[in-house]
Amino acid sequence: METASLAIMFTLTLLGFWAATWVLSASQSESVIHLFLHPLVVGPFLVTIFLILLRIDYQQYRLANEPFFFLLDTAIVALAVPLYQQFYNFRIAVKPLLITLIFSAFFASISAAGCALMFGVDISSIASLAPKSVTTPIALRIAEKIGGDLSMTAGIVVLTGIIGAIFGPVLFNRLGIKDDRIKGFILGICAHGIGAAKALEISRKCGAFAILGLSATGILTALILPYIVLFAVK
Amino acid sequence: MLRGFIALLIFQGIGESIVYFGHLPIPGPVIGMMLLFLTLQARNQGTPASLESIAHLMIRYLYLFLIPACVGCFFLIKNNLEGWIIIIASVAISTFATMIIGALMMKYMLTRHQKKSRENS
Numbered sequence: 001m002e003t004a005s006l007a008i009m010f011t012l013t014l015l016g017f018w019a020a021t022w023v024l025s026a027s028q029s030e031s032v033i034h035l036f037l038h039p040l041v042v043g044p045f046l047v048t049i050f051l052i053l054l055r056i057d058y059q060q061y062r063l064a065n066e067p068f069f070f071l072l073d074t075a076i077v078a079l080a081v082p083l084y085q086q087f088y089n090f091r092i093a094v095k096p097l098l099i100t101l102i103f104s105a106f107f108a109s110i111s112a113a114g115c116a117l118m119f120g121v122d123i124s125s126i127a128s129l130a131p132k133s134v135t136t137p138i139a140l141r142i143a144e145k146i147g148g149d150l151s152m153t154a155g156i157v158v159l160t161g162i163i164g165a166i167f168g169p170v171l172f173n174r175l176g177i178k179d180d181r182i183k184g185f186i187l188g189i190c191a192h193g194i195g196a197a198k199a200l201e202i203s204r205k206c207g208a209f210a211i212l213g214l215s216a217t218g219i220l221t222a223l224i225l226p227y228i229v230l231f232a233v234k
Numbered sequence: 235m236l237r238g239f240i241a242l243l244i245f246q247g248i249g250e251s252i253v254y255f256g257h258l259p260i261p262g263p264v265i266g267m268m269l270l271f272l273t274l275q276a277r278n279q280g281t282p283a284s285l286e287s288i289a290h291l292m293i294r295y296l297y298l299f300l301i302p303a304c305v306g307c308f309f310l311i312k313n314n315l316e317g318w319i320i321i322i323a324s325v326a327i328s329t330f331a332t333m334i335i336g337a338l339m340m341k342y343m344l345t346r347h348q349k350k351s352r353e354n355s
Contacts, residue, residue, distance in 0.1 A: 013305075017298040039297045044304035051305070058309045065302035072299045074292060076263035077242045077249070080270035081281055081289035087271075096343035104336035111331055115324035125321065132325060133332070136300050141261030151306025156325060158304060163329050171330065177337050179344065186337045190329055193296065219264060226259035 009056065009064035016047040035166050038194065040136075040158045058151075072137040076218075079135070083215040086208045089181075097185065097212075104189045105217045108133040109225060127229065128152040131221055132160045135192040138218040146229040157192070164191025165198040180206040188213025238288035245270045 020043035027034050051061055090097055109130045116126050128148035131139040136157045143153035168187050177183060180203050187195035188210035196214050200207035249266025252258070258265075274281065281289075311318055 013301050014298070016301055020297075040300055040304050043297070043301045044308055047301060047305045048308035058306055061305065062302060068299045068302050071292070072296075072303075073250075073263040074239075074242050074246055075296050075299060076261075077246045077266040077270055078289040078292040080245075080267045080274065081286060082293070083267075084271050084274040085281060087275070093344060093347045096340060096347050099343060100336055100340040103339060104332055107335065108328060108332040111328035112324050115327050116320065119320045119324060121317065121320055121324070125317065129321065129324060132328075136303070137296070138261060138264060140303060141263060145259050145261060149310070150303060151310055154300065154303035155307030155310065156321060158307075159322065160325050160329055163326055164333065167330065168333055171333050172337060175334065175337055175341075177341055179341065182337055182340045182344065185340065186333055189336065190333050215267075219268060222261050222264040230259060 005060075006064040009061050010067075012047055012050055012061075013065050013068065016043040016050075019043065019046055032166060035162055035194075035198075038158070038162060040194075041162075072140065076137045076141070079215050079218070082211045086212045089208055089212055092181075100185065101189060101213065101216050101220065104186065105133065105220050106224075108190055108217075109221060123147075124149055125152065129156055130225060130229070132156050133164075133190050133192060133217060134221045135214050135218045138222055139192075142222055142225055145226045158194070161191045161194025164195045168195060168198065169202070181209050184209030185213040189217045192217070235284050235287045235291070238282065238284035238286070241285055242270070242288060242292070245273075 017039065020039040023037055023042050024034075024039055027037050047061075051058070109132065112129050112132050113126050116129050121129075124147060126148075127146045128143055130146065130148070131142040131153060134142060134157065136154060139153055139157045140150055142148075143150060164187065168183070168191060172183050172186075183202060184196075184199040184206035187199045187206075191198070192214045196207060196210035199210035245266040246263055247266075248269060249264065250262035252265050253260060253262040
């Protein structure tokens, strides 16, 4: 019985993913709704409904889906490949790109934590909020290290990506930014994978810079944020 | 593809071991990713085909691997709606601010960089 229920809960995730990709391909790609129908919104939502209907609590479900958490770590290592393939783009202007990266990566995490602190949010929520611009698998591992809540971080990161991907192009228009390199790099830094998907719609070059931005932000934040938190706690 | 997958797992294992034995607060897979990146740079022969295909596959199915973590978030929202309004506001404000400042900064520096390299040539 035990293995049967594990298999059902594992399959539930696969079915949720399959349904979510189907919903995505059925929706109009030009509309804003399309971004809200992101597979990471629709899929988990459907799974949650089923879990509530079947009266399964989250801990049990999570246990059955442990293999996915492991593969997530393997996927982080796999990110080295696109980074390696896009790395030559860094050489066009090392200094401007590096300064933008360092500033934006830090500002993204510090401003979010600062806002939340101002509104009076508890410490564990702030730790979940801090890695918000980092690609989800890395963000989860950072949150784990600095005492955030894994599920909360996952939600916040996806939310950040969707907000960035929806409003990024609007902001760039308003600011008169036409350079695809800037659009891509900023989308990658601020809105990770979801931003990069949007950047790929703009142009190939835009997408390439987004991939560069997202992997570099992941590395930088993972290397430094835990030390900042350790220092702040002391 | 199998060889590529084994390579990913080896780098993942090395990364986790470094973090474990060095007592580092850094996520292990990130170390593994950096080591793989440095290895590819050092080899300087492009990406091996088996590694390339597995990396693409892993990244294509990234959303699938992320679903269980996101399900937890819906359970959290159900229990604490009020807290989430504040969080959404913080995320929106900080994302807008970062995008605006970052984009303007990069635009300014890129134009200056291009001017400089034109003067030099």
